[in-house]
Amino acid sequence: MKQGPAVPSRARSNGLPARELRALYGRMLLIRRVEEQLGRLFADGEIPGFIHLSIGQEAVAAGVGAALEPRDTAASTHRGHGHAIAKGVDLDRFFLELLGKQDGLCRGRGGSMHVADLSIGMLGANGIVGAGLPIAVGSAIAHQVRKTGAVAVAFFGDGALAEGAVHESLNLAALWKLPFLAVCENNGWGEFSPTDRQLAATLEGLAAAYNLPWTDVDGNDVEAVTLAARHVVAEARAGRPQVLECRTTRVRGHFEGDPQKYRSTEEASAMAARDPLAIAVKALAALGVGEASLQPEAAEIDARIAAAVARARAGALPGMAQARAGVYA
Amino acid sequence: MAETRFARAINQALADAMAADASVILLGEDIAAPGGPFSVTRGLLDKFGADRVRDTPIAEAVIVGASVGAAMGGLKPVVEIMFMDFVTLAMDALVNQAAKARFMFGDQTTVPMVLRTPHGGGLNAGPQHSQCLEAWLAHVPGLKVVCPSNPADAYALLRAAIDDPNPVIFVENKALYAMKGELPDPPPSDRLGVARTARPGRDATIVSYGAAVHTALKAAEALARESVEAEVIDLRSLQPWDEAAVLASLARTHRLVVAHEAVEAFGVGAEIAARMADVGFDELDGPIVRVGAPFMPVPFGKTLEAEYVPSADAVAAAVRRTLA
Structure with missing residues (x-):
């Protein structure tokens, strides 16, 4: 993304300079606007299958993404659009994939739940809850054996915490001192049920049980996430695997079209007060960056998305012969 | 030429692959310091170090899941699952x-991993340590499945499996670990998906794999005493399997039996029989007969297990049926 107009690089004590916070805001806004567009395309029937939006959780993807280096790898979830965008996925090929087109990132074979871009270390969204952790652990093993100096990150929701593979992964990462970071996006919901009906433990307790340092952060404050992520990524890179728990908000349903009869109106208004974009706007204002000065960036984002959508709509559909060419057994 | 045990041939294939390629690593329960429950990986820790030969916790989901991530990250993991039941x-x-x-990410990556695992009875290990589950895995697009019957094939096919850019399940029959056989020097190289004629014959074809090849060979010997010459085809690779070799043999003998240790119903034999009933229909002069274990859990008791595992008598009887 191009830089907007020059802004003062004044920083609060222990905070981020305005320039960095502004870039993080821009990254969150890109994720938000992409997902809002996906929601419209899905409602209009242009996206096959089903999609899970991360609206309200953008600060986790943007903050952790900002703490990663290009060589670092990340395994994502079914709610993974933000992670892919934060890692730097090509927006044109992203939309082509979501629309099931031949030139999509996965040649139209994967879709929303399998967006991957190995060229930037994006190991893929995953349709199986918790399955990203063993894959990230394996990626961390590769980093350790090959001495790449890179870190492997696994994003997962609190809904994954009851999955056995998650526990096996935390144990192995700790046991082998892997360059591994587990990032839990705790939004209080595992699909259609609240966390307290699914989990007898807490992630803090689980991390302690596996001898893993646990860091708790307001997952809707992108500045706090970024600062925490920088610390835990550096620790993980030094062979001290970490758990980062980000308290966040799933504004939409489990999937687009979810009637959400299981949620209260009180929760909706509480979530609105914690909107990560609004929090960042407020923080920027305190640093002397007014909301009006953010407009050019928003317009640029909208234009980029519109162009990507236009290209995706015009993209060719894959043929069965092309899909079958990817079959080896 | 040297006489080598089946387990030793696998050990040598692992050692040679690791010496040839620094990206090959081994993962599994008790494979490093203890040398493996069947001693297959003995000595490899000393040769290649703890970074590349890793004892894992008893945690199959993460051992195999991490192998996928490691394979996508530039390594070639060879993971051992102690008994096939644990897959x-x-x-x-x-x-x-x-x-x-590989498929769902649009060919951006391959998953060059091998999962080695022992199957089969013979140890009275009971219902949870004896199963032959290879048909499950052969049913999944995206997995290759290999099952050798002798030390030389074990060596060559394991090297080929490790070199393969895709995930390969390498199934080792426990009853074969102590089997001795010739391992040529230098050891053989091969590719996956090619069957071998274990015994030529003109009257009937017996298709088999793994330890059941030896059962088929015994049956063929017995039949020869009745002047029936059975041809034994060792599939070696189940996914992909060598349809052309089976069809070519059927075209010579016009009779087909498929024999394996796995339960008969819904098995590898069903697939082969169905394909041959289709593409080989004009060649068939008798019914295609399958020989497999009965549709029941593998029983523990000595006499029960002995009766459970398909016998040479059963295979010979099946051949006689196709000739009747």
Whole structure:
């Protein structure tokens, strides 16, 4: 993304300079606007299958993404659009994939739940809850054996915490001192049920049980996430695997079209007060960056998305012969 | 030429692959310091170090899932699952991750991993340590499945499996570990998907794999005393399997028996029989007969297990049926 107009690089004590916070805001806004567009395309029937939006959780993807280096790898979830965008996925090929087109990132074979871009270390969204952790652990093993100096990150929701593979992964990462970071996006919901009906433990307790340092952060404050992520990524890179728990908000349903009869109106208004974009706007204002000065960036984002959508709509559909060419057994 | 045990041939294949390629690593329960429950990996820790030969916790889901991630990250993991029955604990990693990654990510990555695992009876190990589950895995697009019957094939096919850019399940019949056979020097190289004629014959074809090849050979010997010359085809590779070789043999003999240790119903034999009933219909002069274990859990008791595992008598009787 191009830089907007020059802004003062004044920083609060222990905070981020305005320039960095502004870039993080821009990254969150890109994720938000992409997902809002996906929601419209899905409602209009242009996206096959089903999609899970991360609206309200953008600060986790943007903050952790900002703490990663290009060589670092990340395994994502079914709610993974933000992670892919934060890692730097090509927006044109992203939309082509979501629309099931031949030139999509996965040649139209994967879709929303399998967006991957190995060229930037994006190991893929995953349709199986918790399955990203063993894959990230394996990626961390590769980093350790090959001495790449890179870190492997696994994003997962609190809904994954009851999955056995998650526990096996935390144990192995700790046991082998892997360059591994587990990032839990705790939004209080595992699909259609609240966390307290699914989990007898807490992630803090689980991390302690596996001898893993646990860091708790307001997952809707992108500045706090970024600062925490920088610390835990550096620790993980030094062979001290970490758990980062980000308290966040799933504004939409489990999937687009979810009637959400299981949620209260009180929760909706509480979530609105914690909107990560609004929090960042407020923080920027305190640093002397007014909301009006953010407009050019928003317009640029909208234009980029519109162009990507236009290209995706015009993209060719894959043929069965092309899909079958990817079959080896 | 040197006489080598089956387990030793696998050990040598692992050692040679690791010496040839620094990206090959081994993962598994008790494979490093203890040398493996069947001593297959003995000595490899000393040769290659703890970074590349790793004792894992008893946690099959993450062992296999991490192998997928490691394979996508530039390594060639060879993971051992102590008994094939335990692949049940790693089915997500195998079926949803390893088998799918290359396809669903649009060919951006391959998953060059091998999962070695022993199957089969003979140890009275009971219902949870004796199963032959290879048909499950052969049913999943994206997994290759290999099952050798002798030391030379074990060596060559394991080297080929490790060199393969895709996930390969390498199935070792426990009853074969102590088997001796010739391992040529230099050892053979081969590719996956090619069957071998274990015994030529003109009257009937017996298709088999793994330890059941030896059962088929015994049956062929017995039949020869009745002047019936059975041809034994050792599939060696189940996914992909050598349809052309089976069809060519059928075209010579016009009779077909498929024999394996796995339960008969819904098995590898069903697939082969169905294909041959289709593409080989004009060649058939008798019914295609399958020989497999009965449709029941593998029983523990000595006499029960002995009766459970398909015998040479059963295979010979099946051949006689096709000739009747």
